Amino acid sequence: MALKLFHCHEARSMRSLWLINELKLDVDVVLFSFGRALRSDDYLSRHPLGRVPCLEDGELTLFESGAIAEYLCEIYDDGVLWRAPGHKERPEWLQWIHYAETMTVHAANLTQQAIVISDPALRSPTVQKLETRRLGKAIEVLESQLQDRDYLLASGFSAADVGVGYSLHVGRLFTDIEAYPNVAAYYQRLSSREAFKQSLPAMDAEHKIYTQQNYWLTE
Ligand SMILES: N[C@@H](CCC(=O)N[C@@H](CS)C(=O)NCC(=O)O)C(=O)O
Incomplete structure (x- = not known):
């Protein structure tokens, strides 16, 4: 069964999507626009703060991008992206x-x-x-x-x-x-x-958080 990832373009869920792509796993991406859409009762039942990422893997629901990274490596990596307990690194x-x-x-x-x-x-x-x-x-x-x-x-x-x-x-x-x-x-x-x-949004994707080339301070 494919993983399910709740995602907003270029939000922290990109971290999970990129890792899933590195691992070449099947994933169904549920894309949200950044903001109120994340606060539906349905989504809050998965992530109590209504944030992304959230990952579903069968019966498991998991949030926090760092925990998702550790979980994906532990379950699906063959030793390339993970450094298992006991590894010197x-x-x-x-x-x-x-x-x-x-x-x-x-x-x-x-x-x-x-x-x-x-x-x-x-x-x-x-x-x-x-x-x-x-x-x-x-x-x-x-x-x-x-x-x-x-x-x-x-x-x-x-x-x-x-x-x-x-x-x-x-x-x-x-x-x-x-x-x-x-x-x-x-x-x-x-x-x-x-x-x-x-893991990047298409150039013409809707619901992007970042629409400028940069937001550097000018002074
Ligand atoms: N420490 C959490 C942070 C999650 C988080 O704050 N995600 C942001 C996107 S980068 C979010 O969903 N914000 C929506 C909001 O605050 O309304 C993680 O790494 O997963």
């Missing part, structure tokens, strides 16, 4: 799987400022500057980690790169990652993967 793999959320929280706060709060007068330049700076600091950590390798782990590409790669995909909308050469090359490598491209 296991602790580092877990660290980066969850670091992905640390990064995305800044991008999510910036998304709220630049997009969700539609009236510019209600946005906070202080919050925007602070979150942009904190996002930059989080990217600096990747810049250092990637100085001697192509992917986060020494052994190569893993689900941790999918998690962090999504965070960069959105993070780069709020800060110029060309300022970080290792990170820019890393994003280039990740975004040229077929599974990544299959």
Whole structure:
């Protein structure tokens, strides 16, 4: 039976979709527009906060993109994207799987400022500057980690790169990652993967969250 993924274009559910595509699993995608549609009683019975992603696998319903990544690897990966308990890279793999959320929280706060709060007068330049700076600091950590390798782990590409790669995909909308050469090359490598491209919305898709090339602060 196919997995079922509840998804909004380029939301954190892209992380789950990209991983499902890397694993070449069958999936039925239930696409929502970002906002009120997520608050139906039907969807709230699956995800109590009405957020994405949410994954159904047979009888199982699971939310939280990090937990979904761990679950998909544990059940469906043949050792390529997962670092199983006991593997020497296991602790580092877990660290980066969850670091992905640390990064995305800044991008999510910036998304709220630049997009969700539609009236510019209600946005906070202080919050925007602070979150942009904190996002930059989080990217600096990747810049250092990637100085001697192509992917986060020494052994190569893993689900941790999918998690962090999504965070960069959105993070780069709020800060110029060309300022970080290792990170820019890393994003280039990740975004040229077929599974990544299959997880993006079509150019003319409706219900996109991000419709501008970027949302960088101008001052
Ligand atoms: N930590 C959660 C965060 C989930 C989350 O906040 N998702 C956002 C999309 S990126 C959402 O559904 N927001 C809808 C809303 O807040 O109304 C995860 O990683 O799955």
